[in-house]
Amino acid sequence: DGGITQSPKYLFRKEGQNVTLSCEQNLNHDAMYWYRQDPGQGLRLIYYSQIVNDFQKGDIAEGYSVSREKKESFPLTVTSAQKNPTAFYLCASSSSKGIGNQPQHFGDGTRLSIL
Amino acid sequence: GQSLEQPSEVTAVEGAIVQINCTYQTSGFYGLSWYQQHDGGAPTFLSYNALDGLEETGRFSSFLSRSDSYGYLLLQELQMKDSASYFCAVRRVTGFQKLVFGTGTRLLVSP
Numbered sequence: 001d002g003g004i005t006q007s008p009k010y011l012f013r014k015e016g017q018n019v020t021l022s023c024e025q026n027l028n029h030d031a032m033y034w035y036r037q038d039p040g041q042g043l044r045l046i047y048y049s050q051i052v053n054d055f056q057k058g059d060i061a062e063g064y065s066v067s068r069e070k071k072e073s074f075p076l077t078v079t080s081a082q083k084n085p086t087a088f089y090l091c092a093s094s095s096s097k098g099i100g101n102q103p104q105h106f107g108d109g110t111r112l113s114i115l
Numbered sequence: 116g117q118s119l120e121q122p123s124e125v126t127a128v129e130g131a132i133v134q135i136n137c138t139y140q141t142s143g144f145y146g147l148s149w150y151q152q153h154d155g156g157a158p159t160f161l162s163y164n165a166l167d168g169l170e171e172t173g174r175f176s177s178f179l180s181r182s183d184s185y186g187y188l189l190l191q192e193l194q195m196k197d198s199a200s201y202f203c204a205v206r207r208v209t210g211f212q213k214l215v216f217g218t219g220t221r222l223l224v225s226p
Contacts, residue, residue: 033213035216040123041219042119042202042216042217042218043158045214045215048213058213101165104150104158104160104214105160106157106158108156108157109155109156109157
């Protein structure tokens with residue numbers, strides 16, 4: 001079955017450390033997204049990518065970086081510059097074909113905590 | 116800028132009908148979506164309204180009034196498994212398929 005796989009499910013970061021969250025999809029979607037979710041809050045867009053080798057900053061990109069070298073993969077790095085990284089991180093993808101609605105499909109998330 | 120307002124929490128009993136409202140202010144608008152998220156899980160797509168009116172999908176319906184910048188999700192014949200958070204999201208005209216999500220409404224269904 002097609003879907004989005006995020007790993008790891010839980011991740012712990014030490015002060016001053018960079019960590020990378022994995023996101024892989026086999027839905028053949030062009031577009032991929034990273035969101036951050038804090039307790040009791042909505043999803044905030046960190047970065048998104050419309051196509052391979054291209055990505056754009058979202059609303060809260062500071063302290064994060066991404067790459068899109070393959071269509072299937074969109075890893076997110078939480079750098080030491082992100083001073084409050086504890087959150088639930090969700091990766092999503094969608095088709096970009098047509099002008100109608102293209103629902104976003106989400107992975108099961110990675111919960112990042114500070115040691 | 117953009118903002119979407121939802122009630123933080125709604126409670127109901129099994130078998131009842133509940134309506135979750137969403138009001139939005141956005142500089143661009145291309146449709147209103149609804150997503151469901153169980154605790155600790157992945158959001159899943161429920162419905163989408165591009166035009167004014169009611170869209171029905173089984174027990175769930177979604178309504179949009181663009182002139183009022185308002186929409187709602189209607190859940191009928193509530194079941195315990197419907198206990199979850201529900202998010203409305205605006206698709207912006209200028210933002211590709213980029214969505215802006217509301218703050219979410221936590222629905223608690225009791226026996």
